[in-house]
Amino acid sequence: MASTQARRRWAWALVLVLVALAVAIPLTVARRQEPTPPGTLQNVLLEDFEVRQEAAVVPAGTVSFRIRNQGPTTHEVIVVRTELAPDKLPLQDDGLTVDEEGEGIKFLEEVDGLDIDDRETMVLDLAPGHYVLYCNLEGHYLGGMYEALTVR
Amino acid sequence: MRRSPSAEAGAASATRRTAVGGRSGIGRLVPRLPILGDLRLGRRLGWVIPMLIVLVAAIVVYNARAIAEQRGSALVVYTAARQRAFVERYTTDVLLKVDGFQADPEESAEDVREPVDVLLDGGSVRAPQGGGARVEIQPARDWRVRRKLEQDRRLIDALIRTGDQLQEGGRDDRSYETNVTRLRVLSAQLSSVSNDAVREITQQAEASISRLVRIEIALGLLGVLAALALGLLLRRAGAEQAAQFRSLVNNSSDLITVLTPDGTIAYQSPSVQRVLGRRAGALVGAALVDLVHPDDRHQVNAALTRLMEAPGATASFGCRLQHEDGSWRHVESICTNLADDPRVNGLVLNIRDVTEQAALRQSISDLLHNLARRSQGLVDRQLELIDELERNEVDPDRLDELFRMDHLATRMRRNVENLIVLSGVDQRRRWSESVPLRDVVEAAVAEVEDYSRVQVAGIHDLTLSGQAASDVAHLLAELVENATSFSSPTTRVEVSGGPAGNGYVLEIGDHGIGMSDTELAEANRRLAAPLAADNIAVSRMMGFHVVGRLAARHGIRVQLRPRWFGGITALVLLPTTLLGSAGEHPAMAPPVSAGVTVAPEPLLLANSTESRWQPRAHLPLRRQAAPAPDRGGDTDPAAEAGDPFG
Numbered sequence: 001m002a003s004t005q006a007r008r009r010w011a012w013a014l015v016l017v018l019v020a021l022a023v024a025i026p027l028t029v030a031r032r033q034e035p036t037p038p039g040t041l042q043n044v045l046l047e048d049f050e051v052r053q054e055a056a057v058v059p060a061g062t063v064s065f066r067i068r069n070q071g072p073t074t075h076e077v078i079v080v081r082t083e084l085a086p087d088k089l090p091l092q093d094d095g096l097t098v099d100e101e102g103e104g105i106k107f108l109e110e111v112d113g114l115d116i117d118d119r120e121t122m123v124l125d126l127a128p129g130h131y132v133l134y135c136n137l138e139g140h141y142l143g144g145m146y147e148a149l150t151v152r
Numbered sequence: 153m154r155r156s157p158s159a160e161a162g163a164a165s166a167t168r169r170t171a172v173g174g175r176s177g178i179g180r181l182v183p184r185l186p187i188l189g190d191l192r193l194g195r196r197l198g199w200v201i202p203m204l205i206v207l208v209a210a211i212v213v214y215n216a217r218a219i220a221e222q223r224g225s226a227l228v229v230y231t232a233a234r235q236r237a238f239v240e241r242y243t244t245d246v247l248l249k250v251d252g253f254q255a256d257p258e259e260s261a262e263d264v265r266e267p268v269d270v271l272l273d274g275g276s277v278r279a280p281q282g283g284g285a286r287v288e289i290q291p292a293r294d295w296r297v298r299r300k301l302e303q304d305r306r307l308i309d310a311l312i313r314t315g316d317q318l319q320e321g322g323r324d325d326r327s328y329e330t331n332v333t334r335l336r337v338l339s340a341q342l343s344s345v346s347n348d349a350v351r352e353i354t355q356q357a358e359a360s361i362s363r364l365v366r367i368e369i370a371l372g373l374l375g376v377l378a379a380l381a382l383g384l385l386l387r388r389a390g391a392e393q394a395a396q397f398r399s400l401v402n403n404s405s406d407l408i409t410v411l412t413p414d415g416t417i418a419y420q421s422p423s424v425q426r427v428l429g430r431r432a433g434a435l436v437g438a439a440l441v442d443l444v445h446p447d448d449r450h451q452v453n454a455a456l457t458r459l460m461e462a463p464g465a466t467a468s469f470g471c472r473l474q475h476e477d478g479s480w481r482h483v484e485s486i487c488t489n490l491a492d493d494p495r496v497n498g499l500v501l502n503i504r505d506v507t508e509q510a511a512l513r514q515s516i517s518d519l520l521h522n523l524a525r526r527s528q529g530l531v532d533r534q535l536e537l538i539d540e541l542e543r544n545e546v547d548p549d550r551l552d553e554l555f556r557m558d559h560l561a562t563r564m565r566r567n568v569e570n571l572i573v574l575s576g577v578d579q580r581r582r583w584s585e586s587v588p589l590r591d592v593v594e595a596a597v598a599e600v601e602d603y604s605r606v607q608v609a610g611i612h613d614l615t616l617s618g619q620a621a622s623d624v625a626h627l628l629a630e631l632v633e634n635a636t637s638f639s640s641p642t643t644r645v646e647v648s649g650g651p652a653g654n655g656y657v658l659e660i661g662d663h664g665i666g667m668s669d670t671e672l673a674e675a676n677r678r679l680a681a682p683l684a685a686d687n688i689a690v691s692r693m694m695g696f697h698v699v700g701r702l703a704a705r706h707g708i709r710v711q712l713r714p715r716w717f718g719g720i721t722a723l724v725l726l727p728t729t730l731l732g733s734a735g736e737h738p739a740m741a742p743p744v745s746a747g748v749t750v751a752p753e754p755l756l757l758a759n760s761t762e763s764r765w766q767p768r769a770h771l772p773l774r775r776q777a778a779p780a781p782d783r784g785g786d787t788d789p790a791a792e793a794g795d796p797f798g
Contacts, residue, residue, distance in 0.1 A: 073303060
């Protein structure tokens with residue numbers, strides 16, 4: 001009698017564990033799997049004070065920038081289309097930040113507030129041309145935090 | 153008779169052991185909280201209180217720690233914010249100095265380094281408030297903050313290096329413009345990083361405060377729940393205890409009665425139905441004395457009146473209460489004066505029905521009395537026989553042997569009479585006429601085997617009530633025999649008398665080894681309050697109980713006192729009501745002004761005093777009043793001064 005009750009208790013415990021696993025595993029896997037970004041995938045790595053990207057040239061069309069900030073400082077990424085050299089972008093009056101509405105550049109998109117270890121995906125339809133990716137926080141651009149991108 | 157028992161200690165210690173060992177298990181762990189009073193903590197309640205204590209302690213500790221952390225966080229933010237200001241000042245100082253103005257970038261450089269060093273490595277900073285006191289800051293623990301601060305430190309190093317280059321090269325240096333730009337960029341980057349660090353630290357402080365608030369709310373709710381649970385459990389425990397108390401009171405064989413100060417019953421436990429066949433409700437408002445036997449009312453009234461005058465005191469008394477069917481129930485009552493207790497405001501009586509015990513006691517007394525009476529008859533016949541033999545015997549040796557037999561039989565008779573006294577039956581001989589006190593004393597001495605050692609002196613010419621003569625003789629015989637038994641055969645026992653303020657005192661003094669203080673106190677206690685026959689350990693101190701009982705019959709007071717030169721004096725205070733002057737008795741002998749030594753020669757009592765009174769039938773016929781040295785009215789001056797027991 002007692003052994004039957006013990007077996008029944010163990011059976012219930014096993015059922016509960018299996019149910020918990022059945023719920024937890026799909027949730028965990030689903031969280032780990034990120035949706036596949038559309039178009040060309042371009043991995044971009046930010047760190048003090050540098051922008052690195054997977055490829056300097058990408059095909060025209062949809063480009064997904066998968067950005068990760070390695071920090072340690074908070075950064076942002078701004079994409080502009082320009083024929084200017086990447087280190088010759090126009091500056092604002094403070095002389096420390098790029099004038100995003102300045103002559104010779106066309107602002108396309110930005111992702112800001114990327115703290116250390118943050119990840120963000122930015123999807124753009126890019127026509128063939130020259131582009132620059134940079135961080136426009138004070139002193140970051142002048143510290144060398146930019147990278148040129150060519151779309152063909 | 154003098155050896156007193158001392159066996160109560162064992163029982164008392166056993167009681168203490170039981171009381172101490174009564175608490176066990178959770179009861180030992182749970183602190184006794186004064187606020188709970190006598191409320192017994194059940195097992196469930198016992199867990200709640202320690203849990204509450206732990207909870208409160210946790211809240212206090214957590215709050216103290218959280219407050220300290222918050223203060224530290226505020227200082228960290230303040231320190232990080234100051235670092236930005238120092239960077240800007242350093243940059244300005246460098247540029248000013250390069251341009252030839254008065255500035256001290258070296259000092260500014262130290263100020264720039266200090267905050268980040270403290271934030272990373274820990275240290276003390278000057279608090280913004282509090283009179284400039286320095287406050288210790290713990291090193292930053294969060295990895296994000298540490299990474300930003302380390303970056304901050306690297307940028308500061310670069311800034312200071314650039315500043316140094318600018319100061320070294322001056323305006324004429326080729327890289328002047330580049331270095332100025334670099335200085336401004338590094339300054340901007342430092343500002344950015346510092347902002348970042350401050351933001352991170354602020355976010356963490358906010359998160360910490362938010363967490364603290366949530367935990368405080370949770371702890372508060374938990375505390376409220378625990379308090380509610382405690383309240384419920386206390387209420388339940390109180391209700392259970394009240395129910396238990398009610399059950400105990402209702403089912404107890406004892407009666408619990410509360411009397412108002414005027415003797416009216418204010419509360420009566422329901423058990424009165426079982427004991428007296430009366431409804432409790434019907435008794436409320438009635439006077440207790442209406443239930444008491446008329447013979448006991450005076451005693452009960454006196455006891456209650458005395459108790460009412462002593463708040464908090466306890467007294468006990470026995471009486472008879474009338475049953476609903478008219479019969480009388482013997483009860484013993486322990487009464488406590490709780491008039492000062494506003495919850496009671498009266499006398500609380502715990503009354504126990506002892507009717508069966510009283511019947512048993514009476515049965516034992518009757519049995520004792522019957523046996524004693526039978527023995528008394530036999531001894532009396534034996535004494536009569538010996539008396540006849542003594543009268544007819546002429547041979548001195550044989551007569552001496554007969555006297556010894558006579559004395560042994562007399563002692564046996566007194567022992568038997570002791571049993572009769574202890575049985576509570578009053579069958580003493582009473583005499584209508586008063587009796588010379590001296591005759592009573594001599595009769596008592598004559599009953600003692602060692603009568604030859606007894607010296608009677610200074611007995612005044614008084615008479616004693618015939619109602620009390622026989623009992624007084626018995627009483628004195630017991631005391632004299634006690635004195636001769638516990639003193640050396642070579643010493644004398646002195647019997648003397650003297651007037652006192654409220655009667656006449658007889659003193660029986662011996663030269664024995666005396667008694668210890670404890671024994672003396674015990675003996676006097678027995679003399680003052682003799683126990684019932686069934687409560688006496690007959691073999692021990694029986695004589696004192698007999699003396700006590702005989703004394704109590706006539707209002708006589710007996711007390712033992714140590715003599716300063718050794719031995720014991722027994723003081724017997726005969727109250728004035730028992731005494732008369734010698735003239736009242738026609739046969740009163742002239743007063744004995746000198747000591748009287750009882751001679752060994754036999755003599756009829758009647759011959760010695762011409763009195764018709766024979767205190768005890770068949771006394772040994774060997775008395776003869778003999779002249780003794782004049783002791784000049786050898787009375788105790790102290791006794792004459794007043795109450796010798798005072």
